[in-house]
Amino acid sequence: MEHEEGVSAVDNIVTQFNTYEDFLDSQITTLDLYYLEDEDLARQLVELGYRGSGEVIKREDFEARKAAIEIARLAERTQKKTLSSAGKELKDNFLKALAQREEDNRTGKVTIQKNHRTFWKLHQLHQKSIIFIRDRNAHGQELSGYIDYAHRLKMEDFEVYFTGNRKLLPRPTDLSFYNWDSHVAILNSSPNYQVIAENCDGLLFKYKRDRKIINVDPKVHPGDNSTRTPIQTDLYLQVVIYDHVSRRKT
16 A cells, blocks of 8 residues: 555656656745755755655656656557557457457557665566467468467558458468468568477477567467467457567666
């Protein structure tokens, strides 16, 4: 409870004042200026905790929290503008699952952790997803493959998928592609994942940011910080989503 109150108090101060100097000035009384006759000295005394009636906040903590709040605000505004799924009425479970993961796969998320009473550290959580799809193309051929969701989001407009005008299907340029009729098999590494095929554990993907392995074998655990989610959908023969989370301190 005390931790939450401390966080709330710092947030209130940071959002109330544009600069750290404005915060210091709010703690200085007319009587302080009368006796000290020096505004800069009065500010220094407030910063050191010798003057002022409110909570003592260090300059670096104020500025770090101010920057974190601004980053979060800009990220939220950008995400609202860029999400292809925004405002769409999605009925199928697969499209809903894609929409839930779109923001994370586009931008990652910014979170803030507090280790001490007024010492803030900024961490960035990155969740990326690999999508396994098995279905038939327009020619009736059965296809399957693994898709780097974040990479596909950057390479094309997903508006057509969320509106239902086109089905998301594996391509020869994805992480893996297999045509069950022609027996064409293709593997490609992406900006996010390295494909590992020649090993006794079957097909593996290494996430390049943290070098963790994602194992797509349904009989084993997918790996550290990874989850496997089968999706019940009326649009495809089979869909499984593998989510991997990495954290980087900034």
